[in-house]
Amino acid sequence: MTEKEIISGRQSNLIKKDEINFLDLLVVFLNRKRLIIMFTMGAALLSLIISLLLPNMFIATARVLPPRPPKTGLFSAITQATGAIGGLLRNMEDSTTSELYVGILKSRSVADALIEKFGLKELYNMKYMTHVYKNLEKNSDFKISRDDGIISISVMDRDPRRAAEMANYYVEMLDKKNQKVNTSEGQRKREFLDKRLEKVKKDLIDAENALREFQEKYKLFSIEEQAKVAIEGAARIKSEIIITQTELEVLKQFGTVRQNEAIMLKAKIDELQDQLEGIEVGSAKNNIDTQKENEKNSNFYIPFKEIPELGLQLTRLMREAKIQEKVFEIITTEYEMAKIEEAKDVNTIQMLDNAVPPDKKSAPRRLTIVFLSTVSALLISVSYVFFIEFLNKIRKSDPAKFQIILNSVNFSRKKNQNIK
Missing domain, CATH: 3.30.1890 (Bacterial polysaccharide co-polymerase-like)
Incomplete structure (x- = not known):
C-alpha cells in the first residue's frame, strides 16, 4: 500500500467519524426537540408577556x-x-x-x-x-x-x-x-x-508724603533741570574767576600803587572759589557772608557729588509713588466691578x-427583549439536552465513572447545605 493510499484512508475515516458525530448530535436534537421547542417557546412567550407588562418610559x-x-x-x-x-x-x-x-x-x-x-x-x-x-x-x-x-x-x-x-x-x-x-x-x-x-490707599499716601518730604528737604524737583542749572552756574563762576584773576595779574604790574584794588580782587576771587566749591562739593569755608551766599545758591544748585545719589533716591521715590498709584487704580477698578457683580441678579x-415632552418611548425595547430571551432559552435548552445525553452515554459505557460524577455532585450539594 502506498503512502498516498494510507493518507487517503485516514482522511476518509476522519470524515466518516465527523459525519457520525454530527448524526449523533442531530439524533439527540430530534429526540429532545419537544423539550427544546417547548422551553424556547415558553421563554419567548414569558418574555413577551413581561415586556408588555413593563411600562413605557x-x-x-x-x-x-x-x-x-x-x-x-x-x-x-x-x-x-x-x-x-x-x-x-x-x-x-x-x-x-x-x-x-x-x-x-x-x-x-x-x-x-x-x-x-x-x-x-x-x-x-x-x-x-x-x-x-x-x-x-x-x-x-x-x-x-x-x-x-x-x-x-x-x-x-x-x-x-x-x-x-x-x-x-x-x-x-x-x-x-x-x-x-x-x-x-x-x-x-x-x-x-x-x-x-484701604491698605493700598494708605501705601499711596505714604509714598506721596515721602516724595514730598524728600523734595522739600533737598529742594529737588527735577534732577535734570537742576543739574543743568548747577553746571551753568559753575561755568559762570569759573569764567568770573578767570576774568578776576586776569585783572589781578594786570594790577600787580603797577606795584603798590593800586594795592587796595588788588586786595579787593583777591577777596573777590576767594569768594568766587568758595561759591564754586559749594556748587561742586557742597561745602564752604566758615565765612558768614559765604555761608549766606551758599544758602541762597543752594535753593537753585545741586552739589555735583550729590547728584547721582540724590537722583537715585528721587527716582526710587517717584517710582514707588507711581507703582502705588497704578495699584490703587487697578484695585479701585476691581472693587467697583466686584460691587456690580455682587448686585447682579x-x-x-x-x-x-428646553426639554419638551417626547412623543416616542425610549424603553422598553420589547422586540429586543423577546429576541434575546428566545435565543438565550434556545442555547440553554440545547446545552441541557446535550449534557443529559453525555451523562447517559457515560452511565452506559462506564458506570463507575458515572458514579464518581454523581457522588461529586451530591457532595457539593451537601457542602452547600452545611454552609447555609
Missing part, C-alpha cells in the same frame, strides 16, 4: 451652555498675551466649569428639591429616602460635550410631560444654586478688595434647548 432632554465668567485682572492679561496657551487655559476652565455644574446637578440639595416638587417618594412607592435617591439618580443622566462644554440634562419617566418638567426643573435649580454661589463669591471678593483698597445659565 420616555426620556426628555434639556441642553444648557454654562456662561464664561468675565476675565479681569492678571489672568485676563495672561490669557490674551499667551495666544495658543491662553486658548488652552480657557478650554480647561470651560471644562472645569461644566464639571462643576454637573456636580451641582448631582448634589443632594437639588435631588431633595425635585423629590419634594414632584412627590417622587410616593410616585416611586418607596419607603426609604436612600432608595428614592438611587432611583432618581438612575433615571437622571448628565453629559458634557467635549467640543463645546454643553451640558445635556436627561430625565426618564413614565409620563413624558413629567419627564420634560423634571429636566427643566433641573436647569432652574442649577441656575438658582449657581446664583447663590456667585453672590457669595462676589460678596467675599468685594469685602476682600474693600480691605485691600440675572440668569447665569444659558438655555439652548
